[in-house]
Amino acid sequence: MRLSRDKNSFKISVGPVHPALKEPIQLNCLIAGEKIKSVDFELSQAHRGIEWIATRRNPIQILYLAERICGICNICHTISFCTAVEKIAGIEVPARAQYVRTMGAELERIHSHLLWAGVAAHELGFDSAMHYTWKAREKVLDVIELLSGNRITKGIPTIGGVRRDFEEKNHAKIIEAVEYYRSVFGKLKAIFLDDPVIKSRTKDIGVLTKKDALTLCAVGPTARASGIARDVRQDEPYAAYPDFGLKAITPDQLTGEIKGDVFDRIVVRLLEVAQSADILEFCVKNMPGGKIVYEEKPIKLLAQLKGVHGEATGRLEAPRGEVFHYVKLVGEESPYSWKVKPPTYSNLLPWIPMLEGEQVADIPIIAASIDPCMSCCNRAVVAENNENVLNHDMLHRLSVEKTENIRGQLA
Amino acid sequence: MALIPLIAAAAIVFGLVLKGIDRIVAARMQARIGPPVTQPFTDIKKLLMKENIVPRNSVPLIFNLMPVIALASALLVILYLPIAGFPPLLEGSGDLVLVLYILIFPSLAMVIGGFASGSPYATVGAQREMVTMMSYEFPLAITAVTTAWLVSSAGHAASFSLYTIATANVWALVGPIGLVGLLLLFIALLFVMPGELAKIPFDSAEAETEIAGGLLVEYSGTNLALFYLTDAVKTVAMASIITAIFLPFSIGPLFGFAGNESIAAEIVFYILKVIAVVFVGTTFARVAIARFRITQIVKVYLGHTTAIALLGLALVTADVLLGGV
Amino acid sequence: MFEMAKELLRQLFKKPATNEFPAKHAPKSVLKLLEKVSKGKARLNPPIPVPEKFRGKIDYDRNKCIGCKLCIKVCPAAAVVFQEKERKIKYICSRCTFCAQCVDVCPVNALTLSNEFLIADYKRD
Numbered sequence: 096m097r098l099s100r101d102k103n104s105f106k107i108s109v110g111p112v113h114p115a116l117k118e119p120i121q122l123n124c125l126i127a128g129e130k131i132k133s134v135d136f137e138l139s140q141a142h143r144g145i146e147w148i149a150t151r152r153n154p155i156q157i158l159y160l161a162e163r164i165c166g167i168c169n170i171c172h173t174i175s176f177c178t179a180v181e182k183i184a185g186i187e188v189p190a191r192a193q194y195v196r197t198m199g200a201e202l203e204r205i206h207s208h209l210l211w212a213g214v215a216a217h218e219l220g221f222d223s224a225m226h227y228t229w230k231a232r233e234k235v236l237d238v239i240e241l242l243s244g245n246r247i248t249k250g251i252p253t254i255g256g257v258r259r260d261f262e263e264k265n266h267a268k269i270i271e272a273v274e275y276y277r278s279v280f281g282k283l284k285a286i287f288l289d290d291p292v293i294k295s296r297t298k299d300i301g302v303l304t305k306k307d308a309l310t311l312c313a314v315g316p317t318a319r320a321s322g323i324a325r326d327v328r329q330d331e332p333y334a335a336y337p338d339f340g341l342k343a344i345t346p347d348q349l350t351g352e353i354k355g356d357v358f359d360r361i362v363v364r365l366l367e368v369a370q371s372a373d374i375l376e377f378c379v380k381n382m383p384g385g386k387i388v389y390e391e392k393p394i395k396l397l398a399q400l401k402g403v404h405g406e407a408t409g410r411l412e413a414p415r416g417e418v419f420h421y422v423k424l425v426g427e428e429s430p431y432s433w434k435v436k437p438p439t440y441s442n443l444l445p446w447i448p449m450l451e452g453e454q455v456a457d458i459p460i461i462a463a464s465i466d467p468c469m470s471c472c473n474r475a476v477v478a479e480n481n482e483n484v485l486n487h488d489m490l491h492r493l494s495v496e497k498t499e500n501i502r503g504q505l506a
Numbered sequence: 507m508a509l510i511p512l513i514a515a516a517a518i519v520f521g522l523v524l525k526g527i528d529r530i531v532a533a534r535m536q537a538r539i540g541p542p543v544t545q546p547f548t549d550i551k552k553l554l555m556k557e558n559i560v561p562r563n564s565v566p567l568i569f570n571l572m573p574v575i576a577l578a579s580a581l582l583v584i585l586y587l588p589i590a591g592f593p594p595l596l597e598g599s600g601d602l603v604l605v606l607y608i609l610i611f612p613s614l615a616m617v618i619g620g621f622a623s624g625s626p627y628a629t630v631g632a633q634r635e636m637v638t639m640m641s642y643e644f645p646l647a648i649t650a651v652t653t654a655w656l657v658s659s660a661g662h663a664a665s666f667s668l669y670t671i672a673t674a675n676v677w678a679l680v681g682p683i684g685l686v687g688l689l690l691l692f693i694a695l696l697f698v699m700p701g702e703l704a705k706i707p708f709d710s711a712e713a714e715t716e717i718a719g720g721l722l723v724e725y726s727g728t729n730l731a732l733f734y735l736t737d738a739v740k741t742v743a744m745a746s747i748i749t750a751i752f753l754p755f756s757i758g759p760l761f762g763f764a765g766n767e768s769i770a771a772e773i774v775f776y777i778l779k780v781i782a783v784v785f786v787g788t789t790f791a792r793v794a795i796a797r798f799r800i801t802q803i804v805k806v807y808l809g810h811t812t813a814i815a816l817l818g819l820a821l822v823t824a825d826v827l828l829g830g831v
Numbered sequence: 832m833f834e835m836a837k838e839l840l841r842q843l844f845k846k847p848a849t850n851e852f853p854a855k856h857a858p859k860s861v862l863k864l865l866e867k868v869s870k871g872k873a874r875l876n877p878p879i880p881v882p883e884k885f886r887g888k889i890d891y892d893r894n895k896c897i898g899c900k901l902c903i904k905v906c907p908a909a910a911v912v913f914q915e916k917e918r919k920i921k922y923i924c925s926r927c928t929f930c931a932q933c934v935d936v937c938p939v940n941a942l943t944l945s946n947e948f949l950i951a952d953y954k955r956d
Contacts, residue, residue: 107626115715129630129800152907159907159930218715220706220797223835226536230848244884250930258935259884285834292707292796393905393936455630456799459715535839537848542856794836 103127107455111140115218115459118469122446122462126455134450136443141469142476149433154180154254154400155393157433161420162248164435165471167207170199171413172420172435173252178333178409179422180254184400186390190383192256197335198269198378199243199251200411201371205235205276207414208364208371211466212287215361218459219296224286231279238272241265254396255389266379273379276372280365287361288349297358301449301461304355311444315416316363317465319345321355327412334411339377344370357464364466367414401428413438415466437471510585517584520777521738522546524745527781528789535793546738553731561724563624572619573725573732579611580739587746588669589776601666602650606643609702609743612736613639616721623724631720634800635704635711641807642701642708648815649691649698652822653751656680659826672750680825687821692752694815699787701807702744703737706792710800741788745780748787753779851876881946886931888947891922895941902933902942924950 104127111119119140125132145164149157161176162169174196181188188196209232216224236246242261243249251257261269287293303313308321318325326343328336344366346352346359353359390396406423416438423432442465449461478484485493526543533540560566586605588594613635620632653676654666660679676688701708712720722733798806853875858864867873881887898918902911910926911933922942934942 105626105629107630114718126630128633153904155905155932156907159928159932216796220709220713220715221795221835223536223793223839224796226538227835227838230537233848240885241882242884244882244886244931245929248928250886250932282834282838286838290796290833290835292798295802296796296799393932394901397904454799454801456710456713456716456797531843534847535843537842537845539847539849539851539855790836790839794833794839 104132109458120469129454131450131453134447139473139476142473146433150429153397153428165468168413169248170203171418175409175411175418175420177252177254179407179420182407183405183424184403186255188256189386191385192387193334194378194382195257195261196252201374202235202239204371204414205368208368215463218463234272234275241268257387260387269379273372273376280369299356300457301357301464302355303445303449307448312441313445314441315438317442320359320363322353327417339374357460360464439468440472514581517739517742518735521742524741524784525738531789532793550731556727558727561624565622568622572615573729576612576615576736577732579608580736583608583743588672588750593669602668612740620721625724627717627723628721630717631711638701638803641804642698645694645811645815646698648819649695652819656822668750672754675754684822684825687818690814690818694811695748696787697811699744700791703741705788707795707798708803745783748783749779852878885946886929887945888950890943890945892941893919895939897939901936905932905936
C-alpha cells in the first residue's frame, strides 16, 4: 500500500529512529492537521539472520541463539524450540522440569508486563509512573537472578528439561515476591486505571474491534483486550498449566465491558501480572520432586539428536502472545530448517485499524499498546536497490576511513 | 543602565540553578538520585561546544536569528519585573500589558524558528505551540486585568504597573469574597505557568515521545543552547510575575531588618518564594500528570482554567462593588 | 484518583531507590578517581553481592585441561578456541555469553565459574 497525498495532507514518518519507538520500524502516516488519514509501515529494519545462523549450529548452541531472539521473552523462545526438538526426538520432560519452566515463564511475564507498563507511561509523558513500575520490576529481576544466576537471559531450559533447579530453599523468596506483587497490584491499578489523565488519553483510543482482531489474527493481550478469550495456556495447556487450569483474561473481568481500546490492553496486562503471581504460588506449593533433566550429559544428547529425523512445532504463550517455532531435523548435526514466528508479527497489522482516524499525539501509545518487539520478527530483508546495500567489507572500509579521519583531526 | 548586563547574567544563572533544583526535586519524587545541581551549566557548556547544524531545507537566516530573539526578549521581560520588592529597572516605560506582550515573543520566536527549520515534526510542533499560546493567553489576560483593576479601584495611580501591584499587596485590598476570588485567580495563573514554559502536562508542542522534540527537533549546538537559556530565563520571569502579583509579602519588617541586612533578607526570601512557585507550578505538575493531547490542552485552558479565572474575576468584582464585605 | 501524586510526595522524603554503585555522580575524570581510590583517598561504593548461582567470568585451569574439545562443541558464541600445538584451549572473554554450558560439559572441571563481572576493559583480552 502506497500513501497518496493531496493538498490538505502531508506525510510524517515516525521511525525508524524515534524517541517513542525503542526498536526500528517506520510508520508512514498521512496526516491532515492532527488527524491520521492513513497509515503504512515498513518492516524489517533490523534483520539479524538468526535462522540462517541456526542452520550452522547444533541444537545445544541454538538454545542460546533462540534466547537472543528477544531480550524480554527469552525463555519462551527457548522453551518453544526445546518443545519442538523434544517432539521430534520423543524425549519426555520430567515433571519437576515442567514446573521450573512454568515458573521461569511466569516470572518473565511479570517482568515483561511491568516493563511494558513503564514504557506505556513514558509514551504518555508520565515518567513518574514509569519509574514507579520499573522500581517494582526490580523485585522480579532479583528473584530471577537468585534462581537462575542471571537477571535477563536466564539460560535455564535445555532440551529435555532445565539446567538449573529452583530449589526449595529459595521458595520463600518467590512467595515473598508473590506477596509483594499482590500488594503492588492495588497501587498500580490506582495509578494506571484511576488516573483521570491516563483515562482520557487511553479510553476509546486505538480501538481494535473483535471482528478486526479475528480477521487480522491478533494474538496475546492485544486479542484478549478485544474480547477474544484465546490463550495457548488455556487452549492447549503445556508444562504445568494443565494442573493449574488457567482461564484467559479479558478486560470485562475488571471493568465489566470490552471496548478493545488502549485502556483495555492496560487492564489485561495488569490482570495478567496478578494471574502470574497466582500461578507462581501454585507452582511453589505443588512442585513435584525428581529429576530436572532427561539427559544430564549434553554430548550424549547431541549424539542422540544427530540420529533423529522429523519435523515438529512448538508453541506457547509468551507475554506478548503466541510464539510458534518450527524445526526440521534430518539426521545431521544442525537442523535443516528452523522457523520462528514471534507474537509481534501477528500483532502488527492490527496497527492499521487502530491508528486510522486517531490523532498524531496518539501514535506512540497506540504503537506501544501491542507491546511491539520489532527485532524479534525480522525474518527476511528485501534489498530493492543494490546501490544502498553495504556489505561487511564496505562497512569495514568505511569505519577504517572514519577512524583515520578522526585521527587526522586530532593530530 | 550599567546594571542591565548584570541583571541579565543574574537571571540566566538563577534560571539555570532553578532548572538544576527542579531536576533534583523531580528525581527525588521519582525515587531517583538525579543529576548534580550544576548539571544545566554542564549541559550549556557542552551545547556551546557543539556544531551548529542548519538543515538543508530550512531558511537559514530566520532559523539562526530566532534563538537570539527568543533569549533577548526573555531577558527584556526580566527588566520590567519588580524583583524582591525593588522597582524594575525600566519602571515607568512599560507596564503589565507590555510584559504580557513581550512574554509571547520567545514562544513566537520558537514557532517561527520551527516553521523555518523545514521539518514536518517542527511544523506539527509549531502549530501546536500556536494553539497552546492562544489558549492560555485568555486566562492569563483575565488574571492580569482583574488585579490591575482591583488596584486601581483601591485608588492607586498607574495601576497597570507591576511595581504598583506588588507594593499594593492585592490580598490587603479585598474582603473574604474577594480573597476566594484572588485565590482562584492565583490557581488559574499557576495553571498557565507550565503551558507558558512548555512543560508536561502542557508540552505537546515539544513532546519528545510524540514528535521528537517538535519545535526544537532541528536545533542543535549554540542555537539549542540559546533556547535552553530562554527557557531558564522564562522560568524566572514567569515565577517572578506570579510572586509579584500574588506573593508580594516582604520579610524585612517582620524581623526588624534594616539597611543592607534588609536587602539581603528580601533577596533570599524572594529566591525562596520563586523556588516554591516553580515547585508547585512546574516540578510537581510535570511529574504528577501525564501529557495532555493538544485538543485537551485547549479544553483545559479555554474551559476549566478560563472558568476558574472568570469566577475569580466575578468574585473580586463583587467584592469591590459591595465595598469589601 | 491522583494516587501517583500522593506516592510522589511520599517518595520525596524517602531515600532514593538508586544503587549508588560505584559513585553517586559520574566523576569529572574516571582515571583520576581510580587513582585516588588506589591511594586510599576516595572510596567506591561496593556493588550488591552476587547470588550463589551467579555466572560470571569463566576461570580456566590450563593444567587440568585434557584437550577433549567438548567445550568447543557446545559453546554458542565460539568463545573457546582450540590451540593445536599445545592441545589446550583459549578462552576469549569478550565473546563469552556466560551461559556456562562449557562449565557443565567439562569432564575434568578445568572450566569453573567465578563471581567476577567487572570485566570491561580497553584491551580485548
